[in-house]
Amino acid sequence: MIELFQAEIKRIWIEFIRYPVDTISGILANTFVFYGLFLSAKYIGGPNLQVGERLDAIVIGYVLWTLVVFTLEGIAFGLQVEAQTGTLEQVFLSPFGTLRVLMIRGIANLTLNVVLICGVLIFTMLLTKRYLHFPVSIILPLVTVLLGAYGLSLMMAALTLLYKRIQQLLGLVQFALFFLLTFPSEIWNRSLQNLRVILPMTVGSDVLRDLVARNQSLDLSSFLLALMNGMGYFIVGVLVFRWAERQAKRQAILNGY
Amino acid sequence: MKTLEVYNLQKKYQQGKKSIEALSGLSLTINAGEVLAFLGPNGAGKTTSIKMIAGLIRPDAGWVRIAGCNPHSNPQALRMLGAVLEGSRNLYWRLTPQENLEYFGVLRGIGRTVARKQALKLLDQFGLMHKRSTPVKALSRGMQQKLAIAVALVHKPSLLLLDEPTLGLDVEACQNVKALVRQVASEGCAILLTTHQLDVAEEISDRVAIIQKGKIIAEESTEEIIRRFSGSTYTIKFEGSLDPIQITKIEALGAIIEAEKIIYTGTKPGLYKVLGILEPLPLSHVKQDQSDLTQIFLKLVREYNHD
Numbered sequence: 286m287i288e289l290f291q292a293e294i295k296r297i298w299i300e301f302i303r304y305p306v307d308t309i310s311g312i313l314a315n316t317f318v319f320y321g322l323f324l325s326a327k328y329i330g331g332p333n334l335q336v337g338e339r340l341d342a343i344v345i346g347y348v349l350w351t352l353v354v355f356t357l358e359g360i361a362f363g364l365q366v367e368a369q370t371g372t373l374e375q376v377f378l379s380p381f382g383t384l385r386v387l388m389i390r391g392i393a394n395l396t397l398n399v400v401l402i403c404g405v406l407i408f409t410m411l412l413t414k415r416y417l418h419f420p421v422s423i424i425l426p427l428v429t430v431l432l433g434a435y436g437l438s439l440m441m442a443a444l445t446l447l448y449k450r451i452q453q454l455l456g457l458v459q460f461a462l463f464f465l466l467t468f469p470s471e472i473w474n475r476s477l478q479n480l481r482v483i484l485p486m487t488v489g490s491d492v493l494r495d496l497v498a499r500n501q502s503l504d505l506s507s508f509l510l511a512l513m514n515g516m517g518y519f520i521v522g523v524l525v526f527r528w529a530e531r532q533a534k535r536q537a538i539l540n541g542y
Numbered sequence: 543m544k545t546l547e548v549y550n551l552q553k554k555y556q557q558g559k560k561s562i563e564a565l566s567g568l569s570l571t572i573n574a575g576e577v578l579a580f581l582g583p584n585g586a587g588k589t590t591s592i593k594m595i596a597g598l599i600r601p602d603a604g605w606v607r608i609a610g611c612n613p614h615s616n617p618q619a620l621r622m623l624g625a626v627l628e629g630s631r632n633l634y635w636r637l638t639p640q641e642n643l644e645y646f647g648v649l650r651g652i653g654r655t656v657a658r659k660q661a662l663k664l665l666d667q668f669g670l671m672h673k674r675s676t677p678v679k680a681l682s683r684g685m686q687q688k689l690a691i692a693v694a695l696v697h698k699p700s701l702l703l704l705d706e707p708t709l710g711l712d713v714e715a716c717q718n719v720k721a722l723v724r725q726v727a728s729e730g731c732a733i734l735l736t737t738h739q740l741d742v743a744e745e746i747s748d749r750v751a752i753i754q755k756g757k758i759i760a761e762e763s764t765e766e767i768i769r770r771f772s773g774s775t776y777t778i779k780f781e782g783s784l785d786p787i788q789i790t791k792i793e794a795l796g797a798i799i800e801a802e803k804i805i806y807t808g809t810k811p812g813l814y815k816v817l818g819i820l821e822p823l824p825l826s827h828v829k830q831d832q833s834d835l836t837q838i839f840l841k842l843v844r845e846y847n848h849d
Contacts, residue, residue: 289648292644299636300634300637303677370634371627372631372632377597377598378597378598380620380621381617381649382617534598535600537553537598537599540598
């Protein structure tokens with residue numbers, strides 16, 4: 286398992302750097318976005334932002350959204366690309382099982398993206414001389430958010446297996462996630478607030494914001510709620526993916542695109 | 543020892559309101575070290591069968607065993623299987639041959655160290671060592687195909703599935719692939735290959751199975767099927783000249799005498815009579831006129847279509 290993780294990290298890294306212009310453009314684009322966020326934090330939040338117009342809250346929301354989107358693209362869009370380039374069936378021939386390979390790929394993708402984003406973030410902090418402080422306890426709600434992200438990604442991957450092209454839907458999901466992860470739920474309207482517990486990753490991102498932006502200590506009940514939410518999405522994602530895999534094999538459409 | 547056992551595979555697809563029978567009761571076996579050529583016209587069910595054996599398509603009925611393991615329920619069966627699938631690249635084009643081999647080795651369940659050793663061994667064996675650091679997208683089609691086969695072998699499978707391994711290759715690359723297939727089989731790997739190039743099948747297979755409309759209509763050793771369909775005409779070449787008595791006797795058996803060559807159509811005992819009359823002249827060539835696999839294939843498929 287560890288060796289597969291290392292092999293995935295190596296493969297993803299090689300594919301990432303093989304086109305240097307694209308790689309450098311991506312890093313520069315990320316740097317510019319963070320630089321822009323640091324410079325104009327209070328304007329982005331707008332007058333409705335009830336979190337003390339803290340730069341930390343905006344940055345944490347954006348970082349979270351970026352990581353979730355990377356996870357979503359790494360798993361669901363990655364599957365579509367593999368079907369198009371003709372390597373998907375070879376992945377299905379792995380004795381590790383497709384689900385496990387996809388999960389390990391997701392974690393490898395996440396690891397590289399975390400390192401990259403942290404690098405860009407540190408560089409931006411040095412550049413602007415404005416420093417963010419993240420308590421170690423953010424790891425707990427972060428895990429709940431990532432569990433939800435993996436669950437959602439597996440659901441999207443299941444749709445990709447069955448329907449092949451779902452870019453438009455992925456775009457919509459990313460847009461919805463931007464709202465869920467970057468806007469604090471206290472500014473939502475009442476009907477959405479009622480749905481907060483069952484919406485993906487929302488509780489976890491609120492707990493994260495409480496820790497980072499409001500300097501509050503970890504609220505155990507909120508964390509457990511976030512954990513249940515994340516686990517729920519993850520389990521449903523696994524079940525839906527397994528079902529879609531069986532369907533795709535039954536209908537002989539694994540390799541189609 | 544049977545490496546692959548396939549029993550009574552059945553598959554129907556629904557196309558709109560129509561139900562299409564892709565496989566109807568396909569059974570076959572392959573022993574270790576044997577090459578089975580799986581032949582059939584387009585749409586006969588070859589690729590469906592191969593993917594079913596690999597666990598990529600689920601059968602409606604029937605079963606597959608690779609060295610006794612079911613690839614549809616036991617992931618360990620996949621450790622014993624390598625496949626090069628037609629219509630797929632099978633490789634990561636941004637990675638080099640060595641990177642592909644090492645990555646797929648780990649993906650197939652062998653450790654990183656073993657994968658690295660195997661990668662170097664296969665690069666050497668497949669004549670790709672000088673290209674080991676070139677991205678796959680920059681390799682020729684022949685090299686990519688050789689690499690795809692090497693990748694399928696990186697974890698030392700006992701069964702190799704090759705779907706159209708020589709498709710689109712030039713003459714030299716095709717020769718290379720054929721030699722590699724024989725070499726791999728000689729090391730004990732069972733090989734199932736599909737091809738439309740029947741000369742390739744004739745040259746490298748030990749057995750052939752011909753599939754038509756999802757059913758196997760002929761399955762026997764390549765040598766035997768060619769012998770069975772070959773005619774009873776023999777060409778005998780000899781050195782020196784015949785005396786008038788020999789000429790009379792040979793012509794009496796119905797043979798035609800040409801310059802240093804006799805053409806005889808008849809039974810084997812008759813052939814030996816001709817050879818006896820020729821004694822003590824040195825013989826340089828005795829050959830039965832043979833059908834080739836293409837003629838046999840077309841004959842069988844046409845016969846089946848008429849039935």
